[in-house]
Amino acid sequence: MKKITIGEAARQSGVKVPTIRYYEGIGLLSAPSRSEGNQRSYEPSDLNRLAFIRHARELGFEIEAIRTLLQLQDDPHQPCASADAIAKARLIEVEQRIRSLNALKAELELMVEGCGHGRVDQCRVIEVLADHGKCAHPHH
Amino acid sequence: MKKITIGEAARQSGVKVPTIRYYEGIGLLSAPSRSEGNQRSYEPSDLNRLAFIRHARELGFEIEAIRTLLQLQDDPHQPCASADAIAKARLIEVEQRIRSLNALKAELELMVEGCGHGRVDQCRVIEVLADHGKCAHPHH
DNA sequence: TCTTGCACCTCTAGTCGCTAGAGGATGTAG
DNA sequence: CTACATCCTCTAGCGACTAGAGGTGCAAGA
Numbered sequence: 001m002k003k004i005t006i007g008e009a010a011r012q013s014g015v016k017v018p019t020i021r022y023y024e025g026i027g028l029l030s031a032p033s034r035s036e037g038n039q040r041s042y043e044p045s046d047l048n049r050l051a052f053i054r055h056a057r058e059l060g061f062e063i064e065a066i067r068t069l070l071q072l073q074d075d076p077h078q079p080c081a082s083a084d085a086i087a088k089a090r091l092i093e094v095e096q097r098i099r100s101l102n103a104l105k106a107e108l109e110l111m112v113e114g115c116g117h118g119r120v121d122q123c124r125v126i127e128v129l130a131d132h133g134k135c136a137h138p139h140h
Numbered sequence: 141m142k143k144i145t146i147g148e149a150a151r152q153s154g155v156k157v158p159t160i161r162y163y164e165g166i167g168l169l170s171a172p173s174r175s176e177g178n179q180r181s182y183e184p185s186d187l188n189r190l191a192f193i194r195h196a197r198e199l200g201f202e203i204e205a206i207r208t209l210l211q212l213q214d215d216p217h218q219p220c221a222s223a224d225a226i227a228k229a230r231l232i233e234v235e236q237r238i239r240s241l242n243a244l245k246a247e248l249e250l251m252v253e254g255c256g257h258g259r260v261d262q263c264r265v266i267e268v269l270a271d272h273g274k275c276a277h278p279h280h
Numbered sequence: 281t282c283t284t285g286c287a288c289c290t291c292t293a294g295t296c297g298c299t300a301g302a303g304g305a306t307g308t309a310g
Numbered sequence: 311c312t313a314c315a316t317c318c319t320c321t322a323g324c325g326a327c328t329a330g331a332g333g334t335g336c337a338a339g340a
Contacts, residue, residue, distance in 0.1 A: 005287080005288080006287090006288075007286095007287060007288075016327090016328090017287090017288085018327080018328065018329085019326085019327065019328085021289095021290095022326075022327065022328090026326090035335085035336095036335095037288085037289090037334075037335045037336075038288090038289065038334085038335085039287085039288055039289075039334095039335070039336090040288085040289090048270065051270070051271075051272065052269050052270050055268075055269050055270075055272050056269050057326090059244055059247060059248065059269075060244060062325080062326090063325075063326070069265075069266065069269060072260050072263075072266060073260065073266050073269075073270065075260065076259065076260045076261035077259055077260070077261065078259065078260050079257075079258070079259055079260070080255060080257065080258060080259060080260045080262070080263035080265065080266065081257065083255070083260065083263050083265040083266055084252065084255045084257065084263070084265060086265075087248055087251050087252050087255070087265045088252055090248055091245065091248040091249065091252055094241050094244050094245050094248060095245060097241055098238060098241045098242065098245065101234050101237055101238045101241070102238065104199055104200060104234050105231065105234050105235060105238065107199060108199065108227055108230055108231040108234060109231065111227050112224065112227050112228055112231055115220060115223070115224045115227070117219075117220065117221065117224065118219070118220060119216065119217055119218065119219055119220060120212050120213065120215065120216045120217065120218050120219070120220045120223065121216035121217070122220070123212075123220035123223050123224070125209075125220065125223040125224060125226075125227045126209065126212060126213050126220065126223055128195075129192050129195050129196050129199075129209060129213075130188065130191070130192050130195075130213065131191075132191065132195050145307095145316080145317080146316090146317075147315090147316060147317080156298090156299085157316090157317085158298075158299065158300085159297085159298065159299085161318090161319095162297075162298060162299090166297095175306085175307090175317095176306095177305075177306045177307070177317085177318090178305080178306080178317085178318065179305095179306070179307085179316085179317055179318075180317085180318090197297090202296085202297090203296080203297070
């Protein structure tokens with residue numbers, strides 16, 4: 001149960017020091033106790049919360065979504081419908097993003113393949129950018 | 141060859157009015173001539189440039205990359221190696237992004253499937269977030 | 281004990297690519 | 311002439327940090 005400095009918490013959680021302070025500032029993390037010299041001193045249990053946030057951020061959840069998820073975690077007797085809804089919404093976002101990135105990928109591949117490595121006036125990269133009609137799938 | 145107001149340019153190019161002014165402000169678009177009453181008045185040829193920018197933005201190119209691409213377009217005798225390099229770099233970015241989003245998608249699907257729609261203390265969504273080790277592929 | 285040097289503190293400002301709003305001028309249709 | 315839409319400039323805000331200035335705390339070596 002020994003206390004941890006912010007630097008140690010950063011190392012163990014993988015969340016950077018200024019980011020931890022930022023999370024505290026926006027109320028995502030409650031303010032820890034302080035040492036005599038006014039330095040933040042964390043409980044080991046704070047690391048769980050930090051890991052939770054980090055993981056959720058890696059999965060692309062927005063801060064406000066994470067705020068809700070943390071509140072749910074704090075009150076385990078609530079129904080988990082909201083958590084489910086947040087995750088489902090995120091899944092749909094990700095699926096859409098993948099679809100649109102796949103379209104972009106196809107477009108970029110055509111551009112790059114079509115580049116004859118000559119001069120700009122024969123370059124398909126520039127040409128396609130200048131004329132959307134030359135896209136393979138012009139509906140992006 | 142008749143002149144066009146900013147609103148009309150916005151309608152025809154699909155770039156919003158404040159965004160056109162913003163592009164002018166950061167020097168992506170050269171300042172157009174003005175009417176007697178100080179209102180911007182565009183040439184039809186400005187619409188091409190606007191369309192180019194819009195298309196490049198849709199493909200996810202950053203403003204600085206677009207700035208370079210526009211310079212290349214303005215000087216068609218240059219070799220197109222830079223354009224090619226920019227497009228290739230963007231392609232690699234997109235491919236990486238797709239890979240990482242596919243990993244996220246798998247993760248989110250597991251979370252959502254595993255949610256028994258009961259209470260938070262049995263919810264896989266919360267559980268997985270709290271413990272990265274429960275991920276299917278913990279290397280994100 | 282002193283000093284070195286890193287880690288910590290707060291605060292402000294910057295990043296990117298816009299977007300929103302205030303407060304006022306211009307242009308056009310009836 | 312009067313509405314009303316559109317235009318103008320300017321500043322501030324968004325999300326999620328990141329960077330830097332200017333100062334304090336703390337542990338270890340000489």
